[in-house]
Amino acid sequence: MFLEERRQQILEYLDKYERVKVEILASLFSVTRETIRSDLNALAAENLVQRCHGGARVIRRSLQSKLITDTGDNFEVLLKRLQNQKRKQAGQQNKGNNMKGKVCILGSFNVDIVAKVERFPKGGESLMALGSTLGPGGKGANQATAVSRAGAKVHFVSKVGKDQFSQFAYDHLTSSEIHSFTLYQSETEPTGNAIIYVSQENGENMIAIYSGANKTITEDEVAAIAPELEDSDVLLVQLENNFSATLRAMKLAKALGVKVILNPAPFSTHALECLEYVDVITPNETEASQLSGIDVQDLASAKEAAQRIVSQGAKRVIITMGSRGALLLDGNQFQHIPAFPALSVDTTGAGDAFNGALASSIANGQSLIQAATYASAFASLSVEREGASNMPDNAQVLARLAQR
Numbered sequence: 001m002f003l004e005e006r007r008q009q010i011l012e013y014l015d016k017y018e019r020v021k022v023e024i025l026a027s028l029f030s031v032t033r034e035t036i037r038s039d040l041n042a043l044a045a046e047n048l049v050q051r052c053h054g055g056a057r058v059i060r061r062s063l064q065s066k067l068i069t070d071t072g073d074n075f076e077v078l079l080k081r082l083q084n085q086k087r088k089q090a091g092q093q094n095k096g097n098n099m100k101g102k103v104c105i106l107g108s109f110n111v112d113i114v115a116k117v118e119r120f121p122k123g124g125e126s127l128m129a130l131g132s133t134l135g136p137g138g139k140g141a142n143q144a145t146a147v148s149r150a151g152a153k154v155h156f157v158s159k160v161g162k163d164q165f166s167q168f169a170y171d172h173l174t175s176s177e178i179h180s181f182t183l184y185q186s187e188t189e190p191t192g193n194a195i196i197y198v199s200q201e202n203g204e205n206m207i208a209i210y211s212g213a214n215k216t217i218t219e220d221e222v223a224a225i226a227p228e229l230e231d232s233d234v235l236l237v238q239l240e241n242n243f244s245a246t247l248r249a250m251k252l253a254k255a256l257g258v259k260v261i262l263n264p265a266p267f268s269t270h271a272l273e274c275l276e277y278v279d280v281i282t283p284n285e286t287e288a289s290q291l292s293g294i295d296v297q298d299l300a301s302a303k304e305a306a307q308r309i310v311s312q313g314a315k316r317v318i319i320t321m322g323s324r325g326a327l328l329l330d331g332n333q334f335q336h337i338p339a340f341p342a343l344s345v346d347t348t349g350a351g352d353a354f355n356g357a358l359a360s361s362i363a364n365g366q367s368l369i370q371a372a373t374y375a376s377a378f379a380s381l382s383v384e385r386e387g388a389s390n391m392p393d394n395a396q397v398l399a400r401l402a403q404r
Contacts, residue, residue, distance in 0.1 A: 001029065007039050011058075014049060019057035102153040103359045104232040104258070106225065106249045107140015108214040108240035109158040109173075109183070110192040111165045114348070119201050130200065136172040137194055138214070139238040139265065142349050142391075146356020147236070148177040149391040150378060152363045155228040156181040159213045159221070159241075165191035180228075184221050186213035192240070196348060203344040203383065209240065209266065217245035225249060230256050233363040236355060238263045243270040250277035259362060263355045264291065275313035280368065282355055283309075288319045302327045303334060318372055320354055320379075322347075328372050335369050340380035340400055353382035353391055377401050 001009075006029055013028075014020060025036045040056045043049045049056040115129040144156035156178055160166040162185050169191060173181050192212040198205050222245050229235060235253035237246050237260070247270075253260050254277050262278045264271035267287045275281065285296040292308035294301055296319065306317045306329040319327045325339040357378035361371030377400045381392035 014058040021055040101364050102232045103147045103234045103363050104228050105140050105144050105156045105236045107238055108138035109141045109160055109169050110138035110194045112137030112194050112196055114196045116198050120199055139240050139352050142352035143356035144178050146353050146391050147360045149393050150357040150360035151394040152360035153179040157225055159184040159217050161186050161190035161213045163190045186216045189213040189216050198346055203347050205348045214240055215242045217241055222248045229253055229258055232258055234259045234359045236261045236359040238265055239268045247274050250274055261359050280316045281314050282318045284320045326376055337373050337376050340377050342380040342383050344383045346386045347383050350379050350383050354379040
């Protein structure tokens with residue numbers, strides 16, 4: 001066995017079992033302990049494993065101020081190399097069998113400052129808040145949590161600052177159910193943050209976001225996602241990062257044969273520039289109106305908007321419509337998914353819940369209509385909880401689906 005093959009198999013073993021002793025690997029590969037120690041030291045130098053007494057453990061989570069290894073190539077060269085690799089591998093393995101159930105997310109991490117108010121303030125008005133919290137947020141982080149809770153593996157890639165909130169982000173993600181993540185750190189921008197009002201009248205929210213480090217993801221940082229993408233079924237992205245990074249990630253996913261879901265939020269006209277790389281686009285009513293130029297007010301106008309978005313290059317459209325459910329357009333086929341009844345407490349993060357659950361279901365092999373129905377049930381449970389990152393689990397969703 002070649003050295004590179006043995007080291008790859010060591011990584012695969014650690015991915016399955018988390019940690020291993022030197023003597024186990026020496027016996028498994030019929031080599032000396034010194035050889036295994038050399039292998040583990042080399043993998044540790046690449047930041048792929050962490051050495052511990054008598055063995056090693058896998059590194060799934062990292063907070064790094066710079067790339068461990070630069071790509072050495074520009075992005076277009078990287079794409080061509082990956083496409084050539086995929087052609088060579090064609091017919092040798094069935095990717096779906098090897099990678100079922102994993103989502104890669106390039107997205108934002110924000111610190112959410114949430115104020116509960118009786119009602120939204122009017123212009124120039126000051127209101128006393130009923131309470132406030134400071135917690136984790138950002139569409140990417142929320143959607144990564146939703147994917148995990150919905151039953152798929154997720155690798156989350158984001159960027160934070162070098163401030164008091166970077167460790168907060170790392171600690172939160174480490175303690176979460178997110179399978180693995182990489183947090184890059186910006187030298188110039190702080191960790192992103194959001195100011196959120198939640199009305200106690202109806203659970204609706206108003207949000208102002210400062211993206212900070214989320215807008216500074218580099219070409220090399222996107223290129224470094226390639227191994228995680230190659231091991232994934234779905235790439236889920238939003239528009240809270242710099243668009244150049246998001247677009248490159250989508251191109252990379254398409255080169256690797258990975259499905260791409262775009263949640264076009266917050267709205268940007270950039271969404272129209274990348275539809276050729278998107279398998280499913282998931283606007284809400286407001287975003288669908290902005291993308292199509294058609295004011296979405298009911299199911300009929302939503303159908304017109306979906307058709308307009310398809311005419312602009314989209315392959316499949318799911319318009320989420322809150323209490324009116326969701327509208328799916330796949331080819332020429334419309335499907336309306338009625339909303340699941342819910343006692344709304346906090347709608348913050350409902351869209352993130354839907355998108356994360358949708359990506360999880362698709363990665364787990366569900367059809368688009370099945371995945372959208374599951375996501376609708378998941379989102380209905382999420383609005384019954386306080387906090388954008390407070391997501392239901394798979395068992396609760398299955399119980400709600402069974403009630404219909």
